[in-house]
Every structure is written in C-alpha cells, then in structure tokens.
Amino acid sequence: MVLFAIFSVILVVTALGVVMAHNPINSALCLITNMLCVAGVFAMLDAHFLAAVQVIVYAGAIMVLVLFVLMLLNVKLESPKKRSMTFVFLCIASGILFLYFGVPLINNTFKIFPDLYPSFSGTMESIGKVLYTTYIFPFEASSILLMAAIAGAVMLAKRKVHGPH
Amino acid sequence: MVPISYYLTVAAIVFTIGAVGVMVRKNSIVVFMCIELMLNAVNVSFVALSRVHGNLQGQLAVFFVMVVAAAEAAVGLAIIISVFRAIQSVETTDSSELKA
Numbered sequence: 001m002v003l004f005a006i007f008s009v010i011l012v013v014t015a016l017g018v019v020m021a022h023n024p025i026n027s028a029l030c031l032i033t034n035m036l037c038v039a040g041v042f043a044m045l046d047a048h049f050l051a052a053v054q055v056i057v058y059a060g061a062i063m064v065l066v067l068f069v070l071m072l073l074n075v076k077l078e079s080p081k082k083r084s085m086t087f088v089f090l091c092i093a094s095g096i097l098f099l100y101f102g103v104p105l106i107n108n109t110f111k112i113f114p115d116l117y118p119s120f121s122g123t124m125e126s127i128g129k130v131l132y133t134t135y136i137f138p139f140e141a142s143s144i145l146l147m148a149a150i151a152g153a154v155m156l157a158k159r160k161v162h163g164p165h
Numbered sequence: 166m167v168p169i170s171y172y173l174t175v176a177a178i179v180f181t182i183g184a185v186g187v188m189v190r191k192n193s194i195v196v197f198m199c200i201e202l203m204l205n206a207v208n209v210s211f212v213a214l215s216r217v218h219g220n221l222q223g224q225l226a227v228f229f230v231m232v233v234a235a236a237e238a239a240v241g242l243a244i245i246i247s248v249f250r251a252i253q254s255v256e257t258t259d260s261s262e263l264k265a
Binding site for chain 2: 001004008011012015016018019024027028031034035038041042044045046047049050053054057058061062065066069070072073087090091094095097098101120122126127130131135138142145146148149150152153154156157
C-alpha cells in the first residue's frame, strides 16, 4: 500500500509536469520518470514481463527517440501563454470527463470489482505461451506493422522538401 | 493488498491530465508525449483488470499497444521532422494550412 501510494503520487506529479513544463526537455524527463513508475505499477500487478518491456521499449527506445528529435530540432521555449477562455473551457470539460469515469470507480470501490485473482503471474513463460499459440496471427501482423513503420519513417525523414524556405 | 479501483482511479487521473495536455499545448512534440501519457494510463488499467480476472488477455493487449506505440513514435517523429523542414516550426498553430 505504501509502495502504491508512492508510485501514484509520482505518477500524477510527473504527468502534471509533462503538461505544465515550459521546456519540452523537462516534459520528456518527467515522462521518462512517469514510465518508470508505470513499470513499477506493472510489477506490483504481477506483470513482470510487461514491466521489463515498459522499461526497455518505452523508457529506453521511444523516449530516447523523442529526446533525440527534441535536441535535433532545438525548439525555443514556449512562451507562457495567457489563460484564455478556451483554456478554462477545456479544463472544465476535462474535469467533467474525469468525473464521468472516476466517480463511479471511487463510489463502488468494493462492489463492482472482486478481490485479486489468487496465484496469477504474467511471467515471460506464460505470456510467451499465449502469444505463440492463440495470438500468433496478431503477433506476426505486428511484425509487418513494425516493418512498414521503419520503411515509412525512413521515407518521410529522408524526403527533400522543395517548398518555400 | 491494494484494491483494484485505486489503480483504475490513478489511471483515470493520468489519462485526464494527458487529454488536457493534448488540448492545451501547442508544441507538437509535447502533444505527442501527452498521447504517450494517455496510452500508458490505459495500459495500467488494462493490466489491473487483467489481474482481477486472472487471465492474460489484458496483458497481451498491452503488449500490442506497446508495439503500435513504437511504430507510431517512429512515424510520428518522422512527420514532425518533415513538417519542421517545411515550415521551420513545430507549433501546431503554425501548420494550419495544407499547402507545403
């Protein structure tokens, strides 16, 4: 419970940091911390394989890519913006969105959801068994998707733009 | 033992923060990061519900979400670089016209 409290506080604070930081580099660093905490939550939920993959793929690969692009483009700081009516409206709308999903959860804490299933583990062995038998077709399809993404990314980033400069 | 609805509540909070970020931020890389934030929140609730029901299909869904997110990161950042080359900016308000 203490561990969960620590993780959830860090999750919410770093999520706010991603949205509110003026420097995009700080946003990226907050997001890395957030993803590491998500990996911790996965480990608490006995999803060991996903915790490892979260650290390797998200915090390792994807965020390195994002940071690389941030450094490459060398964007200037976003100026502190005025709190316009649109901003207030969006905050209220998202508050309603949260209440719509959150309040039923908080109210029915022990009614809807049963206790945790006993003796359950998402180890690499159990995930691999399901992945290579029942889900073999989506697994292979995802490899084709990654292949297409590699080719598409190379084509998009390589193309010379002949527009006005 | 932590009740499962606590996990779901934290996931809902993080998802809402990510949704606000997508709507209020102008830097397209930050918008991209907020989308990753929302994906992560949904992944947490997938894993929590998978743990409740004691089957692995939620975790498999998270696995495929991660695959798609990796592909999306590669293509999305390539598009951002491409747009930056064309208009010298990553602000979403600067790329409001479709002609290059």
